[in-house]
Amino acid sequence: MQQLLNTALGGLTLGMVYAAFxxxxxxxxxxxxxVNFAQAPMAMVTTFIALVIVDAGHSYWLAxxxxxxxxxxxxxxxxxxxxxxxxxxxxxxxxxxxxxxxxVLHALAAVVFGNRYRSFPAPFGVRGIEVGGTTIAxxxxxxxxxxxxxxxxxxxxxxxxxxxxxxxMRASAFNPEVARLLGVRVGRMLTLGWALASLVGxxxxxxxxxxxxxxxxxxxxVVVYGFVAAVLGGLDSPFGxxxxxxxxxLALSFVSGYVGSQLVxxxxxxxxxxxxxxxxxxxxAQTAARRV
Amino acid sequence: xxxxxxxxxxxxxxxxxxxxxLGACGAGGRDDDGGDGDGGGGDGGGAxxxxxxxxxxxxxxxxxxxxxxxxxxxxxxTGAKAYFDYVNAQGGIYGRQIEYVxxxxxxxxTNTSSVTNxxxxxxxIFAMVGGLGTPTHSAVVDFLNDEGVPDxxxxxxxxxxxxxxSAYPYTFGWQTDYEIEGKIIGxxxxxxxxxxxVGLFLQDDDFGDDAEKGVRQFLDDQxxxxxxxxxxxxxxxxxxxxxQASGADMVLSFNTPSYTALSQLVxxxxxxxxQWFxxxxxxxxxxVGSLLSRFSEGAVEGGSSSLDGVLTTEYIPGxxxxxDPWVQLWQKVWDEHGEKGELTNYRVYGMSHAYAFVQAxxxxxxDLTRDGIVEAMEEIGADLEGPQLAPFRYSGDSHLGISxxxxxxxxDGxxxDLTPVLVTDIGDAEITEDDSGQDGDAPPESGVPxxx
Numbered sequence: 001m002q003q004l005l006n007t008a009l010g011g012l013t014l015g016m017v018y019a020a021f022x023x024x025x026x027x028x029x030x031x032x033x034x035v036n037f038a039q040a041p042m043a044m045v046t047t048f049i050a051l052v053i054v055d056a057g058h059s060y061w062l063a064x065x066x067x068x069x070x071x072x073x074x075x076x077x078x079x080x081x082x083x084x085x086x087x088x089x090x091x092x093x094x095x096x097x098x099x100x101x102x103x104v105l106h107a108l109a110a111v112v113f114g115n116r117y118r119s120f121p122a123p124f125g126v127r128g129i130e131v132g133g134t135t136i137a138x139x140x141x142x143x144x145x146x147x148x149x150x151x152x153x154x155x156x157x158x159x160x161x162x163x164x165x166x167x168x169m170r171a172s173a174f175n176p177e178v179a180r181l182l183g184v185r186v187g188r189m190l191t192l193g194w195a196l197a198s199l200v201g202x203x204x205x206x207x208x209x210x211x212x213x214x215x216x217x218x219x220x221x222v223v224v225y226g227f228v229a230a231v232l233g234g235l236d237s238p239f240g241x242x243x244x245x246x247x248x249x250l251a252l253s254f255v256s257g258y259v260g261s262q263l264v265x266x267x268x269x270x271x272x273x274x275x276x277x278x279x280x281x282x283x284x285a286q287t288a289a290r291r292v
Numbered sequence: 293x294x295x296x297x298x299x300x301x302x303x304x305x306x307x308x309x310x311x312x313x314l315g316a317c318g319a320g321g322r323d324d325d326g327g328d329g330d331g332g333g334g335d336g337g338g339a340x341x342x343x344x345x346x347x348x349x350x351x352x353x354x355x356x357x358x359x360x361x362x363x364x365x366x367x368x369x370t371g372a373k374a375y376f377d378y379v380n381a382q383g384g385i386y387g388r389q390i391e392y393v394x395x396x397x398x399x400x401x402t403n404t405s406s407v408t409n410x411x412x413x414x415x416x417i418f419a420m421v422g423g424l425g426t427p428t429h430s431a432v433v434d435f436l437n438d439e440g441v442p443d444x445x446x447x448x449x450x451x452x453x454x455x456x457x458s459a460y461p462y463t464f465g466w467q468t469d470y471e472i473e474g475k476i477i478g479x480x481x482x483x484x485x486x487x488x489x490v491g492l493f494l495q496d497d498d499f500g501d502d503a504e505k506g507v508r509q510f511l512d513d514q515x516x517x518x519x520x521x522x523x524x525x526x527x528x529x530x531x532x533x534x535x536q537a538s539g540a541d542m543v544l545s546f547n548t549p550s551y552t553a554l555s556q557l558v559x560x561x562x563x564x565x566x567q568w569f570x571x572x573x574x575x576x577x578x579x580v581g582s583l584l585s586r587f588s589e590g591a592v593e594g595g596s597s598s599l600d601g602v603l604t605t606e607y608i609p610g611x612x613x614x615x616d617p618w619v620q621l622w623q624k625v626w627d628e629h630g631e632k633g634e635l636t637n638y639r640v641y642g643m644s645h646a647y648a649f650v651q652a653x654x655x656x657x658x659d660l661t662r663d664g665i666v667e668a669m670e671e672i673g674a675d676l677e678g679p680q681l682a683p684f685r686y687s688g689d690s691h692l693g694i695s696x697x698x699x700x701x702x703x704d705g706x707x708x709d710l711t712p713v714l715v716t717d718i719g720d721a722e723i724t725e726d727d728s729g730q731d732g733d734a735p736p737e738s739g740v741p742x743x744x
Contacts, residue, residue: 003537010529116363128561135563257530261522
């Protein structure tokens with residue numbers, strides 16, 4: 001019983017991180033119609049920036065804010081410098097570019113930050129909470145993770161559905177030509193989309209790093225799982241991304257605990273295939289009618 | 293212009309000579325005639341094997357200098373290099389200076405293959421010394437043996453390097469293998485903690501499998517759970533939760549240092565406090581301590597005391613024993629020839645196997661050949677004295693390395709002996725107390741082994 005509970009709680013926190021990452025993918029997809037594979041190393045770079053700041057003796061929260069801010073800037077710079085030149089061409093070009101960026105950032109991080117495991121601090125302690133004499137696998141930092149991701153999802157929903165700027169972002173992504181004719185500054189919207197997505201990605205990076213070990217490849221599995229989570233929920237829906245992340249986190253945690261850890265990656269891919277075959281639009285997608 | 297022509301002519305001559313030498317070795321097979329007579333071309337003459345000249349011996353190694361396996365492991369070749377430099381400074385071996393070429397394989401078997409090709413075919417090393425890793429070295433062990441390259445002292449405790457010399461005649465293990473480590477740990481727990489409910493936390497490859505085989509010889513009915521983690525997947529929560537649920541109050545862990553840190557973190561999260569017993573491989577108190585040191589709010593004790601109370605094993609003296617004469621030698625070697633940084637247990641490991649390789653070179657004699665060094669090692673390897681606490685098992689029938697270890701409890705970052713040195717062999721061999729006296733010996737005054 002305790003194992004069931006702890007495995008579920010472990011899956012819940014992990015699922016929230018996948019969800020955060022899936023949110024970043026959804027954000028880029030919604031605002032630019034590109035899937036950004038470089039999301040993971042971008043988040044890794046900003047996490048290392050935070051680590052450098054913590055190492056210099058500053059507080060965790062300063063590092064946290066700096067990482068999010070550098071995520072915002074990094075996203076905007078990547079869009080302007082790397083992605084902009086191929087915009088308007090086939091979307092596959094941009095996707096391939098993000099794959100290239102993946103490798104470049106990895107190599108750079110290894111050179112700049114070193115290629116070894118390092119520990120990353122957590123602001124709330126890494127001991128499980130005690131409930132009635134038994135410890136459950138939920139740490140203060142785990143609760144923070146869950147709240148942070150839920151809040152991010154709420155903000156994104158508000159942004160896309162209740163604000164003018166969200167509408168303009170969706171319009172630029174959906175049909176840049178028409179949007180431009182209607183007076184939307186498409187270029188700016190695209191940059192903003194990338195910047196916000198990168199910020200959310202940085203958050204995911206910080207959440208998965210907290211109280212654990214980091215190295216330049218530590219986000220790599222998350223990019224795969226985050227992608228599966230995003231597809232599971234439908235690439236278009238922030239709510240779907242969170243539900244997808246949770247489902248995936250729980251499923252993988254149970255596979256790891258009750259079947260075998262060597263089957264985790266396989267299980268994720270089986271889930272991906274099932275979703276693509278049975279519900280190609282994802283569990284919560286509403287785009288089927290819009291796509292032509 | 294003339295000079296350039298001259299240089300290229302020399303190159304051609306050298307290349308031709310090299311090719312002839314290689315050919316002679318290939319054709320000459322296992323006899324001692326490799327390389328004499330036809331060496332009249334470019335280099336020094338008197339060379340009796342690839343990589344060997346009158347005044348130098350070139351050897352190679354593959355190590356993860358970058359990547360996830362690099363912490364700790366990348367320090368091993370720096371230790372080995374310091375010791376070879378020390379020997380060179382004392383005149384080398386039979387007047388030959390040791391040239392040690394290290395290549396980075398990033399713990400990726402594909403890279404291991406390509407860097408080994410480079411070492412053997414382009415660098416023309418005489419021998420591979422200390423190549424690290426089970427999955428990595430598995431990728432090149434066939435190639436090295438097909439080429440007849442001595443493959444000494446693989447830095448891995450897998451059985452495959454030594455349990456069947458007819459399959460890999462040129463390969464030798466060095467460290468205590470995982471199976472006998474499992475046996476020694478298993479017997480200790482069975483005898484001293486007969487009521488413990490034992491959980492196993494295993495790396496999902498040869499490492500965990502060999503160790504489990506050894507442990508279960510003695511503990512089969514005490515084992516309540518065996519959990520495997522996949523190297524690379526850092527979420528070990530579900531595995532530790534399962535061990536906790538099984539009621540195990542003693543966990544025997546066969547894992548790498550990063551996973552020692554991860555398992556400790558997860559145990560904190562779960563409020564799980566069994567007696568931990570980590571393999572020698574995963575128990576470097578300094579390294580694990582540095583990984584655990586910064587978790588906030590004093591949840592984890594920082595530094596080397598973070599593993600206090602944990603049981604582990606040792607088969608060579610380490611930096612926690614500064615009074616050991618071997619460690620004093622290593623300290624001197626490191627001070628004189630080391631790079632930046634402190635002497636660490638990984639550097640001691642590198643120096644220790646470098647010492648054994650120098651012994652092998654001494655034993656092979658002045659007329660150095662690839663087959664000669666293998667034969668010499670089979671002949672006298674079991675009698676060699678060195679930093680290892682128990683003798684090697686080398687013979688015509690076994691190329692397995694150190695035959696035993698002792699069990700220690702970590703206190704303030706140092707190991708406190710719980711047993712004398714125990715020796716055994718794979719399979720059903722009995723575990724006995726070592727009577728070779730190797731754990732009390734000291735290096736020769738010069739720090740360089742004498743020729744037998």
